[in-house]
Amino acid sequence: MSLHQTSPHDDETGKKLGMWLFLYTEIILFGGLFVLYAVYLTVHTEDFVEGGKQLDRLFGLANTVILLISSFAVAASITAVQKSQKGVALGSLAASLLCGLIFLINKYFEWGHKFEIGLYPNSERLLDGPTGQNIFFGLYYVITGLHGIHIVIGMTVLAVAMAYVQAGKITPTRFALLENAGLYWHLVDLIWIFIFPLFYLII
Amino acid sequence: MEAVKSFFETPAPSRFTGIWAWLLTTDHKRIGLMYLFAIVFWFCLAILLGGLIRLELMFPGETVLTAELYNSAFTLHGVIMIFLFIIPALPAIFGNFFLPMQIGTDDVFFPKLNLLSWYLYMLGGVVAIASLFAEGFPDTGWTFYVPFSVSTQTNVSTAVFAAFILGFASMLTGLNFITTIHRMRSPKMGWLQIPLFTWSLYATSWVQLLATPVVSITLVLVMVERFLNIGLFDPSKGGDPILYQHLFWMYSHPAVYIMILPGMGVISEIIPVFSRKSIFGYKAIVFSSMMIAVAGSLVWAHHMYTSGMSDTAVFVFSLLTFVVAIPSAIKVFSWVSTLYKGAIQMTPPLFLSLCFIYLFSVGGLTGLVLGAAGPDVHVHDTHFVVAHFHFTMFGGTGFAFFAALHYWWPKMFGRMYDFKKAYIASALITGGFIFHYVPMFILGLQGMPRRYYDYLPQYATGNFLAGFGALFMIIGIALMFYNLAVTLRRERNAPADPWGGVTLEWKTASPPPLHNFDRDPEVLDYPYDFTGVKESQDNQANQDKQSKPNA
């Protein structure tokens, strides 16, 4: 029996294609929310600007920088694997996981503060205030919340990839798993790149 | 031909036996069959619900269902038919089984993911059932429109969650198919040598992949609204309920092409085989499939002419809707031209395909009535709409599903069915279908709204006739399934290529062996080249002539 050039087990490019296709679904998933954002920004421009002023830019900026660094670390880990530098690969993966953790801690304090001052879904302050701000914070929680879930998933995937690197199952010629984990993490970063100006920097 | 062990006898992975050889299999053929049984179960259930709806409407006043139960019945009928039958039916059953075979390979690219999709599908089904046993049946209709879906006390969250999971299963199947077509095609097969069913699945997969996430997030938002009450679609809190409809149809309109494209692919396979003639306009069909996938995502708001959106939007979306009709029409003309001057061999799959062309054309043309903004205002949310989408969905995809069942049954199970019963069943279904849905067109034009359990006395005749047609249809479908099911107890008697098909799935044993092909199949330069088939049939005829005098 001679079916085929390569079996799918060895087709790294195919695995990567599959991952990209999955990323497209993620882009569109967030895209649905950005449709809402675009429309409500047009309808409630003033309220969105007011809402944006109530978000803490420093938190947003810090988290942006942290995610960029983690993205860099993940990309570096792939270069390291390709160069057979296992130690560097493990180190940069650990660094990116740490960045993810700091991001979540930041998010926890940021959200916690918002809850304290009465800015949370269906809170009295939002219900009594301008309707546009209610929508702004509603979208803020839904989008950053969904993004936060993706951070958690991404960290899990990265941790698995790290275990594989540790076990020596990822080699300079077979690293699709690590690469796919990295792609997922970059996408999470990519989405944050758009969330940051649209929510924190809106004036 | 020497006997080859079929995939029924060789589990994959081989360490599993009995039921586990099915439940834990990574063989695309077994997974396809598992989908078949699950999907037929849901189909029958939804038919019964549909029958109940028709029984209630057959006579004026409350007969078998109360108003609330009626609302639940049409909601469940819609949800099950759409999410559990019609979206997965052709890709998940026949796509899984035949896509790898048509491109000359032994499985899909991600076999384990394929199995996971099946489990997600089953989980979605279980969650859908679970929604029946708490708080009350969902009663929103399959569209889950806000504000009602957010405010109703019935168990909408569970039903919505079920649809979310099913969407995930559908997306992963699409992902798998695209990767398979790109990476696992026989090296000898170029893009324009791919059979049309596989092409249609390729277009479908892209729509599944890019459109489904929109409905996922929309359904998530319905759940978020039910739990947190943010008010994203609530005007009193700054939201816009029409945006929900935009998001919903952004998926659900492309989804009708997820439903119909594979059906068109099936018909494009069957027509040339039984005309013994290469398909007319192969490239045009391929191109129109991709066109439908693209254009189909530009027209979603034609479901919303009366929702209160802007007149400009009504105009633009109406215009674009007419554009989408073009690629569908291209296909219809190609099929008819293929039949023209062909050496037609009548068989049940061809008969069902011809019914498909007729019924789908009626559905498509009445779609233009609805797509035009003026007439739509008159018939919006009436029985006209119900009749229209049943003509396309059932007369289209449903009949394509029946045709595919009859066309590939001998390949899947290695057994041929009784033609006579198949014809009778098909005729009953088609006749019943016309009796069932044509009166609805008229009722709709007369102004009978959809989704009401009662009606004014002047609509009695039409509703009675429709109920009558439903009865014939149900009998026909039962006979058809019976006719196919009884073959399972018989000997395997189907040859490798009972129809004279030339796509690769016919070049291996029926049912196929575990890895589909014993040796690399020969890929034709042109996928619908029947010269070889004609020659062998002529030779066969000559041999028969010569052998008779000797005997």
Added chain:
Amino acid sequence: MTDKAHIISYKTLLMTLLALFALTGITVGASYVDLGQLNVWVALLIASLKGTLVLLIFMHMKFEGKALRLSFISTIGFLAIMIGFTFWDIAFR
């Protein structure tokens, strides 16, 4: 799609990171300048630039073949249609 893996040097990665930092600084700075309606577009433009950098270098898209590039562009195209066509309604109400 290219079947050969491409190794991106640490230096390139680091330069990319620095460029991303710079663009982040610019977008924060730009938000203090009142350009009216234009502010959102400027922010989106800079975000797209950053996104492109991440995509091309970190995600190796620069070294991928036609299939991935085309399909990615189609996805973004579909997203643009989703948002753009909704405005046939919103902009003309």
